[in-house]
Every structure is written in C-alpha cells, then in structure tokens.
Amino acid sequence: MSGLTKSEILNALKKADESGFNKNLLTLNSIKDFKANDNILDLTITLPLAGSEINDTIKNKISELLKNEFPAIEKINLNLQGKVTAHKDQKIENPVFRRKDALLPGVKNTIAVASGKGGVGKSTVAVNLAVALAKDGASVGLIDADIYGPSIPLMLGIKDKPRVYQDKSTMKMIPLENYGIKVISIGFLVDDNAPVIWRGPMASGAVKQFMTDVEWGELDYLIFDMPPGTGDIQLTLVQTIPLTGAVIVTTPQEVSLIDARKALKMFTRVNVPVLGIVENMSYFIAPDTGKQYDIFGTGGGSGLSKELNVPFLGGIPIDPRIRIGGDKGIPIVYDIPGTEYEKVMIEVARNFAKQVEIRNTKPEPKVEILLDDDE
Ligand SMILES: Nc1ncnc2c1ncn2[C@@H]1O[C@H](COP(=O)(O)OP(=O)(O)O)[C@@H](O)[C@H]1O
Ligand SMILES: [Mg+2]
16 A cells, blocks of 8 residues: 555546546646555645635545545545645745735736737737636736737726725725626726827836736736737836746737747746747637638647647637627626637636646756855
8 A cells, every 4th residue: 555656646536537626737746745554545636726616526536536546545535625836936935035025925826928919819818818717716817918909998898997095105906807807907097099108118117007006915817918029018027027927829820920939939038938829710610511711720829839849728719709709898708608619718728727837836946055165
C-alpha cells in the first residue's frame, strides 16, 4: 500500500467520468497531499477552479473509483477542493514581492486579453471567458482597457454609472456587475457618443486608475480587455502590475497572424508569459446544411501556437448569434446554453484555468544571493 505514487493516483483519477469533476484540469500538482497507511488513503485534490460544482456525490464517486483501482485500500478520506492559485507576485504571504501598498491586494491573477489587430474578437473573448470562469464558480473582474473604443458596456448590457465614495483622501469607485462578473469601463464614465480624445498618457492613466481607485475586493481573475496592438496602454499595464499572463486572440488568416505574432513577442520580451492562443472566427457551420466553411482558412491559430510553442486554448466558430449577443449585451455563454458555442467557450475557459494553474505552480527559479566575501 505504501508504494502508491502521485502518478498512479493521477492515472486512476483520469478515468473518472463525472460531470462537475473536470478531469482535464488535473495535473500532478492537483494532488496536494496524500498518505497511504494501514489501507487508509488520505488524499487532498485541488482543481484550479473555484469549484462551486464540487459536491458530495462527486466526492463519493471519486472515492469509489479509487477503491476499484486500488483494491488494497479500505477507506479513503478525500478532500476535494476547488481553488484558484495565485500568481506568485500576487501572493500576500510573499514578502519579497508583496508590499503593503501593492496594487490589487486581493486579486490572485491578472490577465491581458490581447491581439495585434482590432476586430478579431478580443472583447468577445474577454467577456465570454470572464463569464464562463464565473459560471465555474470563480470570482472574476473585467477591466475594459480599450479606452478609445470601449465595447464592454454594450457587450454586457450595462448602462448604469458606477457608485463613487470618498475613502480618506481618495475617491473610490465600485465596479458594476452583470452575469456574475465585476466590470469597469471608461464607457460607464463618459457619454456614449462623445469620442475619447485624450492623449496617450491620459488613456494609460485611466487604466492605472481602474487598478488603484476601483474597489475590486477579492478576485480569482482580473481580466483586461486590451486595445489592439502594442502601444502605450499595453506598456503601462506590464510596467504597473506583475501580470500572470496574456491570452492572444487571432483569426485564422495570415494578416491577423502576423500581428498576433507581434503582440505575442511584445509580451515575451517584457517577461509576461503567454498563456495561450484563442482562434476566433475559426469556421462557420451553415445552419441549413450543417456544412462547415473555413471562411478565413483553417488552422492558423493552432499553427501559430505550434510555431511559437504556446498552448492553443481553442477555436471559436463564426456565428451571427455571437455578434447579436454582443450587440444585445448577452454573452453567448448565457444566451445559447447547451450549444456548441457554449461548449467551446467553456472549454477555452477551462484550458485557460489549467494554464494559469500550471504557471502558478511551476517551481520558482532558485535565487542565489552572491555575497561579497573579499573583505
Ligand atoms: N465568433 C464570432 N462570430 C460572429 N461575430 C463575432 C465573433 N467574434 C466577434 N464577433 C463580432 O465581431 C465584432 C468585433 O469583435 P470584438 O470582440 O469587438 O473585437 P475586438 O475587441 O478585437 O475589436 C463584434 O461585432 C463581435 O460581436
Ligand atoms: Mg475590443
């Protein structure tokens, strides 16, 4: 009994087939603790999702499965937790990185959703990713960092203005909420039709203020919907907070891929890990014939991910309902439940959660302190 290894347990768990228990999220790191003594197995598993769905039925089924796989075990004490890990620089207990006045003290992970080009579906992906993560039980915030072209208020159907209150010498803003996520956008603060004509530093300043002056509270993920390209706002963001990573959105055709490559390289250059590529507008399925059309070609996103050795998080089809949902303020994850589109988006969100987990649990590189010993 004592010879049981983590990988044996992981392999057994991979055979689980329970809805609500997403075995695709399991890695060796998910097995936090295990002890096998006197035919009793104590086992703690964490999944990188907040895990509102984890319940006793799932726990019992997993215990049964393990008993079948390892007949010598008579009793299992299973502790199954859903928990999003924090980026190392966002860990409050990490005194090296964490200062009392650090930004976003309650936020575990900060993520940029970026692309080289506009119109490829960044905002669509950012909104649906945020909503899908929240549906899985995570606490999620969304910052519309596209100061010159804010589309989040429309896409989430929010027309209110955020409440503001005085906190000592500063004003604090309370984010608005819809579909289970907290949101802030310049679109809540300025007139719908008035163009934002600020200079670069002012736009970057606005994004900074969304971090410093908004009451985010505790979040598993804070997602930034970025403007296109690699300009001031991107630079300000990477210089202001330690991002957990970036998600790059592209369409399959070469003109979009060229710019996606640039965006990806920018993040790599400033040491922000690219958590993965999402290919949007991957294909179209004709509703009358069910035939698939690759309007912008096929395989561009997954090809790019292979070329640059970053994970491919999934491909989202073109569907008029995605656009209509965006215009009506109802994200696809909510609008058309049980369909291919919802499934694809939830898959993208879970692949994303897994990449965050992998990044956050990677062993930290050893820091050697070189002492000056020639007195
Ligand atoms: N997969 C899709 N199918 C159909 N329409 C889409 C899809 N993705 C995005 N759109 C639409 O394309 C337009 C541009 O998308 P958006 O998310 O605003 O791009 P970006 O933020 O990169 O500029 C929006 O009208 C949106 O609703
Ligand atoms: Mg956008």
